[in-house]
Amino acid sequence: MCLAIPGLILSTAGDDPLMRTARVDFGGVVKEINLAYTPEARIGDYVLVHVGFALTVIDAAEAEKVFEHLERIGEIEAELRSEAAQ
């Protein structure tokens, strides 16, 4: 449920925060999206979009953490392998 997909803000329009919109690029398809719930969103941000509304600005630093965790898991694996080899 909750098909929400990430897109890149190309431009914004409107002053009233509850009526602000953005043109968002979803990898080659651009659509106008409502920014009422992401007043902090700026051009160049990635937002998560569900039924025409941006629900959050995607945190790039947090996004990386999944891969950092993976790296750490990889290190643990390497340690275990070398321990087993000894």
Added chain:
Amino acid sequence: MPVDFTLTCPVPLAGDETIKVAHGGGGRASERLLDTIFRPVFDGPELEARHDGAALDIAGPVAFTTDGYVVRPLEFPGGNIGTLAINGTVNDLAMCGARPRFISAAFILEEGLETALLARIVTAMGNAARAADVRIVTGDLKVVDRGKADGMFITTSGVGTIVAKAPIEPRRTAIGDAIVLSGDIGRHGMAVMAARENLGFETAIESDCAPLAEPVLALIAAGIEVHCLRDLTRGGLASALVEVATTAKLAATLEESQVPVQDNVAAACEILGLDPFQVANEGRFVAYVPERDLERTLDILRHHTVSREARRIGTVVAGRAGRVACRNPMGGSRVIDMLSGEQLPRIC
């Protein structure tokens, strides 16, 4: 005493912007429409003869096909209902291993249709016919009341000369056959959906509507043992593969990573929650050839613009009739099914 009367009969004057019921009546209004819009484009000896039917010189065996074309909107990026009609008919004949030769086109127009739109569509049909080397030799025109025809409907029939030495059909597919796809999928369906204004998409997705006879005839001429051909239309790649497998009483495996989907098509599918495998195409086909003919098949196909991205996507295997399994890069496997019912965007 001179009587001043105003002509109020409903026969439209020259230069009318929209189609009226009278245009389909077979009288002067019809003739005017045919003369201004149809005859300049669909010229040819058969049409000039102005018979009820066309006399053709064609030797058998002959392939014969018919199709109805309904699409909304009538014009979309990459084509219109007219180009769909011509290329669709050409492709049905090509898939039988035939050289497409002659087409008939019957038009049902809705009262109120913009004449300029009709002219664009008919002109495009003429161009498509010339590009596909087929002739439109006979046709018909009717007009129905407003609200009865979604703009316009076109029904075509086509005949072609069969050039394949052996029948090209699902029952000739064999275990081990390579399944070759001629290019990226999902463009037509997404182009049409994006063009329906209520979705508000800005995108450069264009329909892949195109004639496929050239590459197919090239395969046949090169002596490739083509077992089966299927053009992808409504229901997409999934329907084509499942239909062939079911009829052949065989199964198939597919590599998802080998099936090309353009980025913007994939994005549009993601937004609407649709599966590219089930989205309509109008200029793509799959070919089933023996493994030993694969390299030559790819070579020949890649020499033609419409199939320059051809690649092998799977294999025919033994198994439950109609079962098409698709391996994804994760190593998991899913069963491909035909489209069930209408494709509806989802939020969930």
Added chain:
Amino acid sequence: MKYREEYRDPAAARRFADAIARTVTRPWNIMEVCGGQTHAIVRYGLDQLLPPEVTLIHGPGCPVCVTPVGYIDKAIEIAGRTDSIFCSFGDMLRVPGSETDLLAVRARGGDVRVVYSPLDAVEIARANPDREVVFFAVGFETTAPANAMAAWRAKREGLTNFSLLVSHVLVPPAMSAILDSPTSRINGFLAAGHVCTVMGYEEYFPLAARYHVPIVVTGFEPLDILEGVYLCVRQLEAGEAEVENQYARSVKREGNRPAQDVMREVFRVVRRQWRGIGEIPESGLGLSDAYRAFDAEERFGSVAAKVEVVSECISGEVLRGNRKPTDCPAFGKRCTPERPLGVTMVSSEGACAAYYKYRGAELAAAAE
């Protein structure tokens, strides 16, 4: 697409799967609540990558599935009126009511329109002042802010021809109800990532404590789900029962405040029937008093509580996670997406539909 492709990397997926396999020492049952997660698991075969000790149980994460049949019937009734335009997300059109569905109403000439966004329905109301425009507001908390904004705009503009038929459901009460059930065998949860994008995850701390289950807020891509399972298994092996956030790139602990503010103004918590499950107290959203004028039930009559005819459909058991689609004798044979017996097969997010689409006919054949 950025923030998609990289979370589908097969090598990374296998690394997580290996880490999970190395960590488990005994069987665990983990429930993923959200239909979107079920979809991803079945589509990518993520359950096939997991060690046999880990069993994924699919939860009632399909608001389309759980919409009470009375609401579908009311939608059909409204859509059948000549003076109305009924707007809905595409998902709802195929859901069977007591006798028919919205698709059939459209085929008979009813003005039923699929919209991508609830604001499209408001636009339709503006453009058709002489027609009654009704929007079917369903979904979890994820969709509530968008639906709330439609009502908020309509009120601000003073539209008199727009109303909403509201059947929202809330996730935490459903999780409680599932855990309260004596037959529950669930050890841990993957919480619905996008619901938490809106609501945050404060509400899950009391649940984790009361039932002693780890709850990991999880995303929807293969790497998200695998990492979510890994974190959950790690806690289970260590005897922990904490709330963790795997989906931190999109979820903050407090959630989306502006969205919650508008939701609080437009909606209030109500009791709700979950189709196939029964009533769960305080598990739904209805319109607040300030927005009563926009309630389709006020304009067109209240939704009747309907008793469903019992058939061989076990969607209730599937929604509760007690049975898998393949446990059902009708699955793939008498019940298919073409001829569904119950909601979990109708909705594309329903567990039965997901199983059928991706594993489908072969499972039915194997059962023969």
